[in-house]
Amino acid sequence: MRPTPALDVRGLRVTLPGTARPVLDGVDLTVGAGETVALVGESGSGKSIASRSALRLLPTGGVAEGEVRVAGEDVLTMDAARLRQVRAGTVAMVFQDPCAAVNPLRRIGDFLTEGVTLAGTMSPARAAARAVELLGAVGLDGSVLRKYPGQVSGGMLQRVVIAAALMGDPVLLMADEPTTALDVTSQAEVIAVLATLRERFGTGLLFVTHDLDLAAAISDRVYVMYAGRIAESGPAEALFARPRHPYTAALLASTPRMEGPRGRLAAIDGQPPDLREPLRGCAFAARCPLATEVCDERAPLPSPAPGRPDHTAACHHSDLLEGSAVDA
Amino acid sequence: MPENVLEVTGLRRSFGAVRAVDEVSFTLPQGGSLGIVGESGSGKTTTARIVVGLERADEGEILVRGRPRGGPPRGRTARLARAREIQMVFQDPYLSLDPRTSVEAVLRETLGLHFPGRDHTPRVRELLDQVGLGTRAADALPRHLSGGQRQRVAIARALAVEPAVLILDEAVAALDVSVQAQILNLLADIREQTGIGFLFITHDLGVVRCVTDEIVVMRHGAVVEQGATDEVLSSPRHPYTRLLLESVPRPGWDPQAIAAARRAL
Numbered sequence: 015m016r017p018t019p020a021l022d023v024r025g026l027r028v029t030l031p032g033t034a035r036p037v038l039d040g041v042d043l044t045v046g047a048g049e050t051v052a053l054v055g056e057s058g059s060g061k062s063i064a065s066r067s068a069l070r071l072l073p074t075g076g077v078a079e080g081e082v083r084v085a086g087e088d089v090l091t092m093d094a095a096r097l098r099q100v101r102a103g104t105v106a107m108v109f110q111d112p113c114a115a116v117n118p119l120r121r122i123g124d125f126l127t128e129g130v131t132l133a134g135t136m137s138p139a140r141a142a143a144r145a146v147e148l149l150g151a152v153g154l155d156g157s158v159l160r161k162y163p164g165q166v167s168g169g170m171l172q173r174v175v176i177a178a179a180l181m182g183d184p185v186l187l188m189a190d191e192p193t194t195a196l197d198v199t200s201q202a203e204v205i206a207v208l209a210t211l212r213e214r215f216g217t218g219l220l221f222v223t224h225d226l227d228l229a230a231a232i233s234d235r236v237y238v239m240y241a242g243r244i245a246e247s248g249p250a251e252a253l254f255a256r257p258r259h260p261y262t263a264a265l266l267a268s269t270p271r272m273e274g275p276r277g278r279l280a281a282i283d284g285q286p287p288d289l290r291e292p293l294r295g296c297a298f299a300a301r302c303p304l305a306t307e308v309c310d311e312r313a314p315l316p317s318p319a320p321g322r323p324d325h326t327a328a329c330h331h332s333d334l335l336e337g338s339a340v341d342a
Numbered sequence: 343m344p345e346n347v348l349e350v351t352g353l354r355r356s357f358g359a360v361r362a363v364d365e366v367s368f369t370l371p372q373g374g375s376l377g378i379v380g381e382s383g384s385g386k387t388t389t390a391r392i393v394v395g396l397e398r399a400d401e402g403e404i405l406v407r408g409r410p411r412g413g414p415p416r417g418r419t420a421r422l423a424r425a426r427e428i429q430m431v432f433q434d435p436y437l438s439l440d441p442r443t444s445v446e447a448v449l450r451e452t453l454g455l456h457f458p459g460r461d462h463t464p465r466v467r468e469l470l471d472q473v474g475l476g477t478r479a480a481d482a483l484p485r486h487l488s489g490g491q492r493q494r495v496a497i498a499r500a501l502a503v504e505p506a507v508l509i510l511d512e513a514v515a516a517l518d519v520s521v522q523a524q525i526l527n528l529l530a531d532i533r534e535q536t537g538i539g540f541l542f543i544t545h546d547l548g549v550v551r552c553v554t555d556e557i558v559v560m561r562h563g564a565v566v567e568q569g570a571t572d573e574v575l576s577s578p579r580h581p582y583t584r585l586l587l588e589s590v591p592r593p594g595w596d597p598q599a600i601a602a603a604r605r606a607l
Contacts, residue, residue, distance in 0.1 A: 056518035198547075198589040199585060202597040202600035202601055203597070203601040224518060226519070227590070227591045231591035250593075254593070265520065270548035270549050271548045272548060272575070281527050282524075285488060285490075
Protein backbone atom coordinates (compact mmCIF):
# COMPACT_ATOMS: atom_id res chain seq x y z
CA MET A 15 0.00 0.00 0.00
CA ARG A 16 1.17 3.52 -0.77
CA PRO A 17 1.83 5.79 2.21
CA THR A 18 -0.85 8.37 3.02
CA PRO A 19 -0.23 11.50 0.96
CA ALA A 20 0.67 14.69 2.82
CA LEU A 21 -2.11 16.47 0.97
CA ASP A 22 -4.94 15.01 -1.05
CA VAL A 23 -7.50 17.39 -2.53
CA ARG A 24 -10.52 15.86 -4.29
CA GLY A 25 -13.11 17.77 -6.27
CA LEU A 26 -12.57 21.00 -4.39
CA ARG A 27 -15.05 23.66 -5.37
CA VAL A 28 -15.07 27.10 -3.74
CA THR A 29 -17.79 29.62 -4.44
CA LEU A 30 -17.85 33.26 -3.44
CA PRO A 31 -20.92 35.45 -3.11
CA GLY A 32 -21.39 37.85 -6.03
CA THR A 33 -19.50 35.83 -8.62
CA ALA A 34 -20.94 34.01 -11.60
CA ARG A 35 -18.61 31.05 -11.47
CA PRO A 36 -16.73 29.20 -8.71
CA VAL A 37 -13.22 30.51 -7.92
CA LEU A 38 -12.14 26.88 -7.66
CA ASP A 39 -13.91 24.41 -9.87
CA GLY A 40 -13.25 20.71 -9.26
CA VAL A 41 -9.62 20.88 -8.22
CA ASP A 42 -7.84 17.55 -7.68
CA LEU A 43 -4.33 17.78 -6.29
CA THR A 44 -2.00 15.44 -4.43
CA VAL A 45 1.28 15.96 -2.64
CA GLY A 46 2.85 12.64 -1.67
CA ALA A 47 4.85 12.21 1.52
CA GLY A 48 8.26 13.79 0.91
CA GLU A 49 7.28 14.91 -2.59
CA THR A 50 7.84 18.39 -4.06
CA VAL A 51 4.92 19.63 -6.09
CA ALA A 52 4.65 22.98 -7.84
CA LEU A 53 1.34 24.73 -8.37
CA VAL A 54 1.76 27.22 -11.20
CA GLY A 55 -0.65 29.89 -12.33
CA GLU A 56 -1.10 33.60 -12.99
CA SER A 57 -2.94 36.09 -10.78
CA GLY A 58 -6.53 35.09 -10.27
CA SER A 59 -5.98 31.47 -11.32
CA GLY A 60 -6.92 30.30 -7.82
CA LYS A 61 -3.53 28.82 -6.95
CA SER A 62 -3.30 30.61 -3.60
CA ILE A 63 -6.89 29.79 -2.64
CA ALA A 64 -6.26 26.16 -3.52
CA SER A 65 -3.13 25.93 -1.40
CA ARG A 66 -4.63 27.78 1.54
CA SER A 67 -7.55 25.37 1.63
CA ALA A 68 -5.16 22.90 3.28
CA LEU A 69 -5.35 25.16 6.35
CA ARG A 70 -9.06 25.79 5.78
CA LEU A 71 -8.19 29.41 5.13
CA LEU A 72 -10.97 30.38 2.75
CA PRO A 73 -11.64 33.82 1.30
CA THR A 74 -14.30 35.80 3.21
CA GLY A 75 -17.75 34.41 2.46
CA GLY A 76 -16.28 31.46 0.58
CA VAL A 77 -18.09 28.12 0.64
CA ALA A 78 -16.07 24.96 0.02
CA GLU A 79 -17.29 21.60 -1.24
CA GLY A 80 -15.21 18.49 -1.75
CA GLU A 81 -12.41 16.99 0.31
CA VAL A 82 -9.12 18.40 1.51
CA ARG A 83 -7.25 15.63 3.32
CA VAL A 84 -4.08 16.40 5.20
CA ALA A 85 -2.29 13.19 6.23
CA GLY A 86 -5.61 11.40 5.70
CA GLU A 87 -7.87 13.75 7.67
CA ASP A 88 -10.39 16.04 6.01
CA VAL A 89 -9.72 19.59 7.19
CA LEU A 90 -13.02 20.87 5.80
CA THR A 91 -15.07 18.78 8.25
CA MET A 92 -12.87 18.57 11.34
CA ASP A 93 -13.81 20.36 14.58
CA ALA A 94 -12.22 23.60 15.71
CA ALA A 95 -9.91 22.02 18.27
CA ARG A 96 -8.46 19.56 15.76
CA LEU A 97 -8.17 22.29 13.13
CA ARG A 98 -6.13 24.36 15.58
CA GLN A 99 -3.73 21.43 16.04
CA VAL A 100 -3.38 21.03 12.27
CA ARG A 101 -2.65 24.70 11.85
CA ALA A 102 -0.19 24.68 14.76
CA GLY A 103 1.86 21.77 13.53
CA THR A 104 0.75 19.45 10.76
CA VAL A 105 0.66 22.04 7.99
CA ALA A 106 3.04 24.99 7.84
CA MET A 107 3.10 27.87 5.45
CA VAL A 108 5.78 30.23 4.21
CA PHE A 109 4.59 33.40 2.51
CA GLN A 110 6.15 35.69 -0.05
CA ASP A 111 7.24 38.51 2.16
CA PRO A 112 9.26 37.41 5.20
CA CYS A 113 9.12 40.93 6.68
CA ALA A 114 5.34 40.70 6.90
CA ALA A 115 5.51 37.32 8.63
CA VAL A 116 7.53 38.44 11.64
CA ASN A 117 7.00 40.96 14.39
CA PRO A 118 9.76 43.55 13.93
CA LEU A 119 9.77 44.40 17.65
CA ARG A 120 10.45 40.90 18.89
CA ARG A 121 13.65 38.90 18.67
CA ILE A 122 13.97 36.14 16.11
CA GLY A 123 14.34 33.59 18.91
CA ASP A 124 10.90 34.46 20.30
CA PHE A 125 9.39 34.26 16.83
CA LEU A 126 10.79 30.75 16.34
CA THR A 127 9.63 29.34 19.66
CA GLU A 128 6.34 31.09 20.36
CA GLY A 129 4.21 28.85 18.11
CA VAL A 130 5.12 25.55 19.72
CA THR A 131 5.29 26.85 23.28
CA LEU A 132 1.89 28.53 23.00
CA ALA A 133 0.37 25.40 21.49
CA GLY A 134 1.85 23.50 24.43
CA THR A 135 3.58 20.91 22.25
CA MET A 136 7.08 21.75 23.53
CA SER A 137 8.62 23.13 26.70
CA PRO A 138 10.45 26.45 26.26
CA ALA A 139 13.80 24.75 26.82
CA ARG A 140 13.14 22.05 24.21
CA ALA A 141 11.79 24.64 21.80
CA ALA A 142 14.98 26.71 22.17
CA ALA A 143 17.15 23.67 21.47
CA ARG A 144 15.03 22.75 18.47
CA ALA A 145 15.23 26.33 17.15
CA VAL A 146 19.04 26.22 17.19
CA GLU A 147 18.99 22.85 15.42
CA LEU A 148 16.66 24.13 12.69
CA LEU A 149 18.59 27.34 12.24
CA GLY A 150 21.62 25.13 11.62
CA ALA A 151 19.62 23.19 9.05
CA VAL A 152 18.80 26.40 7.15
CA GLY A 153 22.42 27.53 7.29
CA LEU A 154 22.23 30.07 10.11
CA ASP A 155 23.86 29.96 13.53
CA GLY A 156 22.41 30.47 17.00
CA SER A 157 23.53 34.10 17.20
CA VAL A 158 20.54 35.01 15.02
CA LEU A 159 18.23 34.13 17.92
CA ARG A 160 19.16 37.33 19.77
CA LYS A 161 18.75 39.55 16.73
CA TYR A 162 15.76 41.53 15.56
CA PRO A 163 14.27 40.96 12.10
CA GLY A 164 15.58 44.34 10.89
CA GLN A 165 19.15 43.27 11.59
CA VAL A 166 19.27 40.45 9.03
CA SER A 167 18.90 40.42 5.22
CA GLY A 168 15.73 39.39 3.37
CA GLY A 169 17.21 36.04 2.34
CA MET A 170 18.28 35.27 5.91
CA LEU A 171 14.87 36.28 7.23
CA GLN A 172 13.11 34.00 4.76
CA ARG A 173 15.31 31.15 6.01
CA VAL A 174 14.30 32.06 9.57
CA VAL A 175 10.64 31.89 8.52
CA ILE A 176 11.25 28.45 6.97
CA ALA A 177 12.93 27.26 10.16
CA ALA A 178 9.94 28.54 12.13
CA ALA A 179 7.58 26.67 9.82
CA LEU A 180 9.42 23.44 10.59
CA MET A 181 9.25 23.86 14.38
CA GLY A 182 6.04 21.89 14.65
CA ASP A 183 7.32 18.97 12.52
CA PRO A 184 4.85 19.51 9.67
CA VAL A 185 3.74 16.77 7.32
CA LEU A 186 3.15 19.40 4.66
CA LEU A 187 5.05 22.61 4.06
CA MET A 188 3.41 25.10 1.73
CA ALA A 189 5.46 27.88 0.22
CA ASP A 190 3.51 30.62 -1.55
CA GLU A 191 5.94 32.50 -3.83
CA PRO A 192 8.62 32.23 -1.12
CA THR A 193 11.40 33.64 -3.29
CA THR A 194 9.57 36.27 -5.36
CA ALA A 195 10.66 39.10 -3.07
CA LEU A 196 14.29 37.91 -3.04
CA ASP A 197 17.23 38.49 -5.34
CA VAL A 198 18.09 35.67 -7.73
CA THR A 199 21.17 34.59 -5.84
CA SER A 200 19.35 34.51 -2.48
CA GLN A 201 16.51 32.70 -4.24
CA ALA A 202 18.96 29.90 -5.04
CA GLU A 203 20.02 29.80 -1.41
CA VAL A 204 16.43 29.54 -0.11
CA ILE A 205 15.58 26.85 -2.67
CA ALA A 206 18.71 24.92 -1.70
CA VAL A 207 17.54 25.03 1.93
CA LEU A 208 14.05 23.81 1.03
CA ALA A 209 15.47 20.92 -1.01
CA THR A 210 17.81 19.82 1.79
CA LEU A 211 15.05 20.00 4.39
CA ARG A 212 12.77 17.85 2.31
CA GLU A 213 15.43 15.15 2.06
CA ARG A 214 16.23 15.39 5.75
CA PHE A 215 12.76 15.56 7.27
CA GLY A 216 10.65 13.92 4.56
CA THR A 217 8.20 16.85 4.49
CA GLY A 218 5.82 17.13 1.56
CA LEU A 219 6.35 20.46 -0.16
CA LEU A 220 3.75 22.39 -2.13
CA PHE A 221 5.41 25.21 -3.98
CA VAL A 222 3.03 27.87 -5.26
CA THR A 223 4.57 30.05 -7.94
CA HIS A 224 4.02 31.97 -11.16
CA ASP A 225 7.53 31.12 -12.34
CA LEU A 226 7.48 28.16 -14.72
CA ASP A 227 11.24 27.82 -14.91
CA LEU A 228 11.56 27.76 -11.16
CA ALA A 229 8.80 25.15 -10.95
CA ALA A 230 10.58 23.01 -13.55
CA ALA A 231 13.90 23.33 -11.75
CA ILE A 232 12.78 22.19 -8.32
CA SER A 233 9.70 20.01 -8.44
CA ASP A 234 8.85 16.36 -9.06
CA ARG A 235 5.40 17.13 -10.39
CA VAL A 236 3.67 20.29 -11.57
CA TYR A 237 0.05 21.43 -11.66
CA VAL A 238 -0.86 24.31 -13.97
CA MET A 239 -4.00 26.22 -12.99
CA TYR A 240 -6.14 28.49 -15.10
CA ALA A 241 -9.36 30.24 -14.03
CA GLY A 242 -9.91 28.01 -11.00
CA ARG A 243 -9.33 24.71 -12.78
CA ILE A 244 -6.35 22.42 -13.18
CA ALA A 245 -5.38 22.78 -16.84
CA GLU A 246 -2.55 20.28 -16.83
CA SER A 247 -0.61 18.15 -14.40
CA GLY A 248 2.29 15.77 -14.68
CA PRO A 249 5.99 15.12 -14.11
CA ALA A 250 7.85 18.43 -14.38
CA GLU A 251 10.11 17.31 -17.21
CA ALA A 252 7.36 15.92 -19.44
CA LEU A 253 5.07 18.86 -18.83
CA PHE A 254 7.65 21.41 -19.92
CA ALA A 255 9.17 19.39 -22.76
CA ARG A 256 5.84 18.23 -24.22
CA PRO A 257 2.98 20.34 -22.83
CA ARG A 258 -0.46 18.90 -23.57
CA HIS A 259 -2.50 22.00 -22.75
CA PRO A 260 -2.37 25.05 -25.04
CA TYR A 261 -2.26 27.31 -21.98
CA THR A 262 0.91 25.64 -20.66
CA ALA A 263 2.44 25.85 -24.13
CA ALA A 264 1.49 29.54 -24.45
CA LEU A 265 2.83 30.32 -21.00
CA LEU A 266 6.14 28.67 -21.84
CA ALA A 267 6.34 30.59 -25.11
CA SER A 268 5.68 33.95 -23.48
CA THR A 269 8.39 33.60 -20.82
CA PRO A 270 11.57 35.53 -21.61
CA ARG A 271 14.39 33.10 -20.93
CA MET A 272 18.08 32.51 -21.29
CA GLU A 273 17.87 30.01 -24.14
CA GLY A 274 16.13 30.21 -27.49
CA PRO A 275 15.68 33.17 -29.82
CA ARG A 276 15.88 36.74 -28.57
CA GLY A 277 13.52 39.51 -29.48
CA ARG A 278 9.75 39.43 -29.64
CA LEU A 279 7.84 37.05 -27.38
CA ALA A 280 4.79 35.03 -28.26
CA ALA A 281 2.33 36.91 -26.04
CA ILE A 282 -1.08 35.43 -25.20
CA ASP A 283 -3.73 37.80 -26.50
CA GLY A 284 -6.69 38.74 -24.33
CA GLN A 285 -7.24 38.30 -20.63
CA PRO A 286 -8.31 35.52 -18.29
CA PRO A 287 -12.09 35.15 -17.93
CA ASP A 288 -13.88 37.53 -15.58
CA LEU A 289 -15.31 36.07 -12.36
CA ARG A 290 -18.54 37.94 -13.07
CA GLU A 291 -19.19 35.97 -16.26
CA PRO A 292 -20.33 32.35 -16.17
CA LEU A 293 -18.14 29.83 -17.97
CA ARG A 294 -19.74 27.21 -20.15
CA GLY A 295 -16.95 25.54 -21.98
CA CYS A 296 -13.19 25.54 -21.63
CA ALA A 297 -11.91 28.55 -19.67
CA PHE A 298 -9.05 29.11 -22.10
CA ALA A 299 -11.11 28.82 -25.30
CA ALA A 300 -11.35 32.58 -25.96
CA ARG A 301 -7.55 32.92 -26.08
CA CYS A 302 -6.69 29.50 -27.52
CA PRO A 303 -5.29 29.05 -31.04
CA LEU A 304 -6.68 25.49 -31.19
CA ALA A 305 -10.20 26.26 -29.98
CA THR A 306 -13.16 24.91 -31.96
CA GLU A 307 -16.91 24.87 -31.35
CA VAL A 308 -16.76 22.04 -28.86
CA CYS A 309 -14.46 24.11 -26.63
CA ASP A 310 -17.13 26.78 -26.14
CA GLU A 311 -19.79 24.21 -25.35
CA ARG A 312 -18.27 21.58 -23.12
CA ALA A 313 -15.65 22.00 -20.40
CA PRO A 314 -12.96 19.40 -21.09
CA LEU A 315 -12.19 16.84 -18.38
CA PRO A 316 -8.63 15.92 -17.48
CA SER A 317 -7.49 13.00 -19.57
CA PRO A 318 -4.14 11.17 -19.55
CA ALA A 319 -1.59 11.24 -22.35
CA PRO A 320 -1.34 8.01 -24.38
CA GLY A 321 1.04 5.69 -22.54
CA ARG A 322 1.70 8.23 -19.78
CA PRO A 323 -1.11 7.97 -17.24
CA ASP A 324 0.45 10.47 -14.81
CA HIS A 325 0.47 13.30 -17.37
CA THR A 326 -3.05 14.70 -17.75
CA ALA A 327 -4.51 17.72 -19.49
CA ALA A 328 -8.01 19.16 -19.58
CA CYS A 329 -8.16 19.94 -23.30
CA HIS A 330 -10.26 18.65 -26.20
CA HIS A 331 -7.31 19.01 -28.57
CA SER A 332 -4.31 17.72 -26.57
CA ASP A 333 -3.33 15.37 -29.33
CA LEU A 334 -2.93 18.18 -31.86
CA LEU A 335 -0.56 19.92 -29.52
CA GLU A 336 1.55 16.89 -28.81
CA GLY A 337 2.51 16.54 -32.47
CA SER A 338 3.43 20.17 -32.95
CA ALA A 339 5.43 20.38 -29.73
CA VAL A 340 7.56 17.40 -30.72
CA ASP A 341 8.28 18.87 -34.14
CA ALA A 342 9.21 22.26 -32.75
CA MET B 343 26.02 56.72 -36.87
CA PRO B 344 23.10 57.55 -34.59
CA GLU B 345 23.50 60.31 -32.08
CA ASN B 346 23.69 59.39 -28.39
CA VAL B 347 20.52 60.43 -26.58
CA LEU B 348 22.09 59.83 -23.19
CA GLU B 349 25.72 59.96 -22.05
CA VAL B 350 26.54 59.33 -18.41
CA THR B 351 30.13 59.79 -17.23
CA GLY B 352 31.73 59.11 -13.87
CA LEU B 353 28.56 59.20 -11.79
CA ARG B 354 29.14 59.03 -8.04
CA ARG B 355 26.83 59.18 -5.07
CA SER B 356 27.48 58.29 -1.43
CA PHE B 357 25.03 57.96 1.41
CA GLY B 358 27.22 58.38 4.50
CA ALA B 359 29.97 55.80 4.20
CA VAL B 360 28.09 53.76 1.60
CA ARG B 361 29.07 54.31 -2.02
CA ALA B 362 25.72 53.71 -3.63
CA VAL B 363 26.95 54.68 -7.10
CA ASP B 364 30.65 54.54 -7.82
CA GLU B 365 32.15 55.70 -11.14
CA VAL B 366 29.25 54.64 -13.34
CA SER B 367 29.49 55.53 -17.05
CA PHE B 368 27.43 54.43 -20.04
CA THR B 369 25.96 55.75 -23.28
CA LEU B 370 22.61 55.14 -24.90
CA PRO B 371 22.27 55.73 -28.66
CA GLN B 372 19.08 57.03 -30.27
CA GLY B 373 16.61 54.17 -30.53
CA GLY B 374 18.94 52.03 -28.42
CA SER B 375 18.11 49.87 -25.44
CA LEU B 376 20.37 49.51 -22.43
CA GLY B 377 19.78 47.28 -19.43
CA ILE B 378 21.20 47.90 -15.98
CA VAL B 379 21.08 44.69 -13.98
CA GLY B 380 22.02 43.91 -10.44
CA GLU B 381 20.55 42.79 -7.14
CA SER B 382 19.10 44.87 -4.31
CA GLY B 383 21.70 47.35 -3.15
CA SER B 384 23.68 47.24 -6.40
CA GLY B 385 22.93 50.91 -7.07
CA LYS B 386 20.94 50.35 -10.24
CA THR B 387 17.85 52.20 -9.04
CA THR B 388 19.89 55.05 -7.51
CA THR B 389 21.63 55.44 -10.88
CA ALA B 390 18.26 55.68 -12.64
CA ARG B 391 16.96 58.15 -10.08
CA ILE B 392 20.01 60.38 -10.56
CA VAL B 393 19.61 60.27 -14.33
CA VAL B 394 15.94 61.24 -14.16
CA GLY B 395 16.61 63.87 -11.50
CA LEU B 396 14.98 62.38 -8.40
CA GLU B 397 18.35 62.09 -6.73
CA ARG B 398 21.46 64.28 -6.84
CA ALA B 399 24.92 63.05 -7.89
CA ASP B 400 28.02 63.97 -5.91
CA GLU B 401 30.06 63.90 -9.09
CA GLY B 402 29.68 63.07 -12.74
CA GLU B 403 28.09 64.36 -15.89
CA ILE B 404 24.83 63.55 -17.67
CA LEU B 405 24.31 64.65 -21.27
CA VAL B 406 20.96 64.36 -23.00
CA ARG B 407 21.22 64.76 -26.79
CA GLY B 408 24.66 66.21 -26.16
CA ARG B 409 23.49 68.93 -23.74
CA PRO B 410 24.33 68.79 -20.02
CA ARG B 411 21.37 67.94 -17.85
CA GLY B 412 22.60 70.27 -15.11
CA GLY B 413 21.29 70.86 -11.62
CA PRO B 414 17.82 71.58 -10.31
CA PRO B 415 15.90 73.66 -12.89
CA ARG B 416 14.92 77.25 -12.19
CA GLY B 417 11.36 78.16 -13.03
CA ARG B 418 8.49 76.45 -14.71
CA THR B 419 9.68 76.52 -18.31
CA ALA B 420 13.04 75.00 -17.44
CA ARG B 421 11.37 72.36 -15.30
CA LEU B 422 9.01 71.32 -18.06
CA ALA B 423 11.79 71.27 -20.64
CA ARG B 424 13.79 69.04 -18.34
CA ALA B 425 10.85 66.69 -17.86
CA ARG B 426 10.50 66.33 -21.63
CA GLU B 427 14.05 64.97 -21.90
CA ILE B 428 13.61 61.88 -19.76
CA GLN B 429 10.50 60.05 -18.58
CA MET B 430 10.23 57.16 -16.18
CA VAL B 431 7.83 54.23 -15.75
CA PHE B 432 7.81 52.54 -12.35
CA GLN B 433 7.14 49.00 -11.16
CA ASP B 434 3.73 49.58 -9.68
CA PRO B 435 1.44 51.56 -11.98
CA TYR B 436 -1.17 51.68 -9.25
CA LEU B 437 1.07 53.92 -7.18
CA SER B 438 1.99 56.20 -10.07
CA LEU B 439 -1.56 56.95 -11.27
CA ASP B 440 -4.07 59.22 -9.54
CA PRO B 441 -6.94 56.96 -8.44
CA ARG B 442 -9.52 59.68 -9.17
CA THR B 443 -8.37 60.63 -12.67
CA SER B 444 -9.59 58.77 -15.73
CA VAL B 445 -7.14 57.54 -18.34
CA GLU B 446 -8.08 60.19 -20.87
CA ALA B 447 -7.88 62.96 -18.25
CA VAL B 448 -4.39 61.79 -17.23
CA LEU B 449 -3.19 62.18 -20.80
CA ARG B 450 -4.97 65.52 -21.33
CA GLU B 451 -3.44 66.89 -18.16
CA THR B 452 0.08 65.95 -19.24
CA LEU B 453 -0.44 67.29 -22.77
CA GLY B 454 -2.05 70.49 -21.49
CA LEU B 455 0.91 71.13 -19.21
CA HIS B 456 3.56 70.63 -21.85
CA PHE B 457 1.81 71.77 -25.02
CA PRO B 458 -0.74 74.41 -23.92
CA GLY B 459 -3.26 76.00 -26.22
CA ARG B 460 -3.76 73.08 -28.60
CA ASP B 461 -6.56 70.63 -29.23
CA HIS B 462 -5.30 67.39 -27.71
CA THR B 463 -8.10 65.08 -28.84
CA PRO B 464 -6.25 63.57 -31.84
CA ARG B 465 -3.04 63.11 -29.84
CA VAL B 466 -4.90 61.40 -26.97
CA ARG B 467 -6.44 59.01 -29.50
CA GLU B 468 -3.04 58.39 -31.07
CA LEU B 469 -1.40 57.66 -27.71
CA LEU B 470 -4.17 55.26 -26.68
CA ASP B 471 -3.78 53.49 -30.02
CA GLN B 472 -0.05 53.33 -29.64
CA VAL B 473 -0.26 51.50 -26.31
CA GLY B 474 -3.16 49.32 -27.39
CA LEU B 475 -5.94 50.76 -25.22
CA GLY B 476 -9.47 51.02 -26.59
CA THR B 477 -11.99 53.84 -26.18
CA ARG B 478 -13.65 51.99 -23.32
CA ALA B 479 -10.45 52.09 -21.30
CA ALA B 480 -10.14 55.84 -21.98
CA ASP B 481 -13.01 56.68 -19.62
CA ALA B 482 -11.99 54.21 -16.93
CA LEU B 483 -10.42 54.97 -13.57
CA PRO B 484 -7.18 53.16 -12.68
CA ARG B 485 -8.95 50.79 -10.25
CA HIS B 486 -11.12 49.45 -13.05
CA LEU B 487 -8.12 48.48 -15.13
CA SER B 488 -5.96 45.38 -14.95
CA GLY B 489 -2.27 45.63 -14.01
CA GLY B 490 -1.23 45.36 -17.64
CA GLN B 491 -3.67 48.07 -18.75
CA ARG B 492 -2.47 50.38 -15.99
CA GLN B 493 1.10 49.92 -17.11
CA ARG B 494 -0.03 50.80 -20.65
CA VAL B 495 -1.49 54.05 -19.28
CA ALA B 496 1.77 54.85 -17.49
CA ILE B 497 3.66 54.24 -20.75
CA ALA B 498 1.22 56.39 -22.75
CA ARG B 499 1.65 59.24 -20.28
CA ALA B 500 5.44 58.98 -20.54
CA LEU B 501 5.25 59.00 -24.35
CA ALA B 502 2.91 62.01 -24.36
CA VAL B 503 5.79 64.47 -23.84
CA GLU B 504 7.91 62.88 -26.62
CA PRO B 505 10.93 62.20 -24.41
CA ALA B 506 14.43 61.39 -25.67
CA VAL B 507 14.86 58.66 -23.07
CA LEU B 508 12.40 56.38 -21.32
CA ILE B 509 13.54 54.76 -18.08
CA LEU B 510 11.71 51.57 -17.14
CA ASP B 511 12.39 50.74 -13.50
CA GLU B 512 11.30 47.11 -13.03
CA ALA B 513 8.31 48.12 -15.14
CA VAL B 514 7.26 44.56 -15.98
CA ALA B 515 8.35 42.86 -12.76
CA ALA B 516 4.92 42.90 -11.11
CA LEU B 517 3.03 41.61 -14.16
CA ASP B 518 1.97 38.06 -14.97
CA VAL B 519 4.08 36.28 -17.55
CA SER B 520 1.50 36.50 -20.33
CA VAL B 521 0.85 40.21 -19.70
CA GLN B 522 4.55 40.87 -19.32
CA ALA B 523 5.08 39.48 -22.81
CA GLN B 524 2.39 41.82 -24.20
CA ILE B 525 4.04 44.87 -22.60
CA LEU B 526 7.55 43.88 -23.70
CA ASN B 527 6.33 43.49 -27.28
CA LEU B 528 4.55 46.83 -27.04
CA LEU B 529 7.78 48.48 -25.88
CA ALA B 530 9.68 46.90 -28.78
CA ASP B 531 7.10 48.37 -31.22
CA ILE B 532 7.36 51.81 -29.64
CA ARG B 533 11.14 51.76 -29.86
CA GLU B 534 10.96 50.93 -33.57
CA GLN B 535 8.38 53.65 -34.27
CA THR B 536 9.79 56.50 -32.20
CA GLY B 537 13.53 56.08 -31.77
CA ILE B 538 13.23 56.80 -28.05
CA GLY B 539 16.18 55.36 -26.11
CA PHE B 540 15.20 52.80 -23.46
CA LEU B 541 16.95 52.34 -20.16
CA PHE B 542 15.76 49.14 -18.45
CA ILE B 543 16.46 48.77 -14.76
CA THR B 544 15.80 45.16 -13.86
CA HIS B 545 16.93 42.10 -11.95
CA ASP B 546 15.48 39.73 -14.56
CA LEU B 547 18.14 38.46 -16.96
CA GLY B 548 15.52 36.83 -19.20
CA VAL B 549 13.88 40.22 -19.74
CA VAL B 550 17.23 41.92 -20.34
CA ARG B 551 18.21 39.32 -22.89
CA CYS B 552 14.91 39.79 -24.67
CA VAL B 553 14.75 43.59 -24.93
CA THR B 554 18.21 45.18 -24.69
CA ASP B 555 21.18 45.68 -27.03
CA GLU B 556 23.65 46.54 -24.31
CA ILE B 557 23.97 45.65 -20.67
CA VAL B 558 25.60 47.09 -17.57
CA VAL B 559 26.07 44.73 -14.62
CA MET B 560 26.29 46.49 -11.26
CA ARG B 561 27.33 45.26 -7.86
CA HIS B 562 27.85 47.27 -4.65
CA GLY B 563 27.47 50.51 -6.60
CA ALA B 564 30.12 49.77 -9.20
CA VAL B 565 29.95 48.48 -12.75
CA VAL B 566 31.53 45.01 -12.85
CA GLU B 567 30.94 44.31 -16.52
CA GLN B 568 29.38 46.02 -19.52
CA GLY B 569 29.03 45.33 -23.22
CA ALA B 570 26.74 43.94 -25.90
CA THR B 571 23.94 41.94 -24.27
CA ASP B 572 24.40 38.71 -26.22
CA GLU B 573 28.16 38.77 -25.65
CA VAL B 574 27.97 39.43 -21.92
CA LEU B 575 25.27 36.80 -21.40
CA SER B 576 26.90 34.12 -23.56
CA SER B 577 30.50 34.64 -22.38
CA PRO B 578 30.49 36.54 -19.09
CA ARG B 579 33.93 37.64 -17.87
CA HIS B 580 33.24 38.68 -14.29
CA PRO B 581 32.55 35.96 -11.69
CA TYR B 582 29.57 37.96 -10.40
CA THR B 583 27.95 38.02 -13.84
CA ARG B 584 28.52 34.26 -14.03
CA LEU B 585 26.89 33.81 -10.62
CA LEU B 586 23.88 35.86 -11.71
CA LEU B 587 23.52 33.78 -14.85
CA GLU B 588 23.83 30.49 -13.00
CA SER B 589 21.21 31.63 -10.50
CA VAL B 590 18.48 31.73 -13.13
CA PRO B 591 16.37 28.60 -12.54
CA ARG B 592 16.34 26.01 -15.29
CA PRO B 593 16.06 22.23 -15.49
CA GLY B 594 19.10 20.55 -13.98
CA TRP B 595 19.76 23.67 -11.92
CA ASP B 596 21.90 23.19 -8.83
CA PRO B 597 20.87 25.63 -6.10
CA GLN B 598 23.39 24.16 -3.61
CA ALA B 599 26.31 24.96 -5.92
CA ILE B 600 25.02 28.50 -6.50
CA ALA B 601 24.62 29.07 -2.78
CA ALA B 602 28.19 27.90 -2.25
CA ALA B 603 29.51 30.09 -5.09
CA ARG B 604 27.65 33.07 -3.66
CA ARG B 605 29.29 32.67 -0.28
CA ALA B 606 32.70 32.25 -1.90
CA LEU B 607 32.43 35.45 -3.98
